[in-house]
Ligand SMILES: *[C@@H]1O[C@H](CO)[C@@H](O)[C@H](O)[C@H]1NC(C)=O
């Protein structure tokens with residue numbers, strides 16, 4: 001068991017430091033205009049830079065119910081990550097705010113900002129890995145999952161939504177936004193758009209953003225009587241567009257992960273996965289193992305390097321647009337880190353300064369990034385999927401199309417550039 005070395009920490013946070021239970025954080029944790037409540041599960045034993053999973057509950061749910069109603073806390077203890085259980089402040093139905101202008105806007109307020117503040121507080125307090133922040137939820141929690149992925153692509157590495165709706169689907173038709181709006185049109189599957197229109201909603205949430213877009217998993221029952229299956233189809237269109245992928249599956253696998261469920265994989269890199277659960281109603285079973293694998297939360301070696309595959313610039317996707325935000329997020333880290341860290345300070349510095357990502361080959365990375373983000377064709381560059389870098393490789397480092405994406409020291413490849421293609 002990892003016990004913090006500092007006794008002062010014990011004095012400050014005894015429950016968090018010593019006992020793995022669901023704990024409510026009542027101290028201020030950052031901007032939270034809607035007063036979303038904050039529960040957290042921190043296992044007794046954590047790796048130095050643990051991942052963070054956010055698990056928003058369903059309508060009429062609570063943080064406690066979400067904590068008890070899934071395997072996430074058990075898996076967190078087993079694999080060493082932290083789980084945040086936010087609680088909806090909406091007394092009427094405890095649904096999430098997935099319809100307001102604020103929640104659908106980056107740093108705009110609403111429930112989404114309150115939840116992101118919890119993430120930032122947790123990254124700070126536990127020196128958690130800002131490149132491995134994930135979100136998953138069912139029903140209203142699945143809707144909030146898609147809201148968070150759309151409004152905060154810089155915060156989340158990936159998300160898995162069960163029986164949710166596409167980002168922006170719950171906003172009232174006039175698009176003025178409204179808090180606590182139950183959009184029956186959307187729920188019953190009457191809101192449909194083209195892929196690009198859906199994608200535009202996400203891009204409008206954070207127009208200046210040009211970086212990493214999270215991986216997405218969508219799960220939906222074909223017999224969903226509350227949130228129409230149409231929303232699954234529309235959600236695939238939306239995320240395929242945002243990620244720059246074809247709406248036609250590259251691969252389909254029957255009876256996965258359960259009998260009568262079909263897994264569809266979009267794009268060659270598997271950035272988008274959709275699971276169609278034949279005959280399943282709204283009460284869909286959470287597939288923790290499938291989500292764990294997608295988030296690589298059960299990975300022990302040779303794992304995907306989150307953030308490094310980002311077509312537009314590696315570990316920190318939002319280098320061009322985070323100036324204002326970074327002061328909000330990270331100033332507190334450096335002031336608190338020395339007194340509360342259970343980890344070596346060198347690890348801390350890299351985390352808090354966000355400088356741990358170093359491209360394997362600066363030259364090829366820089367040139368390919370530039371070409372990728374402006375979606376220009378580079379004559380003589382490598383074809384899509386061809387190698388463009390890595391130890392021992394001496395061929396061209398530019399990509400004719402796409403971005404030269406470094407997967408590890410030995411291998412970089414030209415991959416399509418979902419987020420950066422000029423539109
Ligand atoms: C915020 O919510 C908490 C319960 O989670 C409640 O005790 C508190 O009074 C609320 N504050 C405001 C300003 O509504």
Ligand SMILES: *[C@@H]1O[C@H](CO)[C@@H](O)[C@H](O)[C@H]1NC(C)=O
Nearest residue numbers: 289290292293298299300301
């Ligand atoms: C992670 O979980 C998936 C699904 O259960 C499994 O297929 C995979 O082998 C696991 N990976 C590791 C490293 O345990």
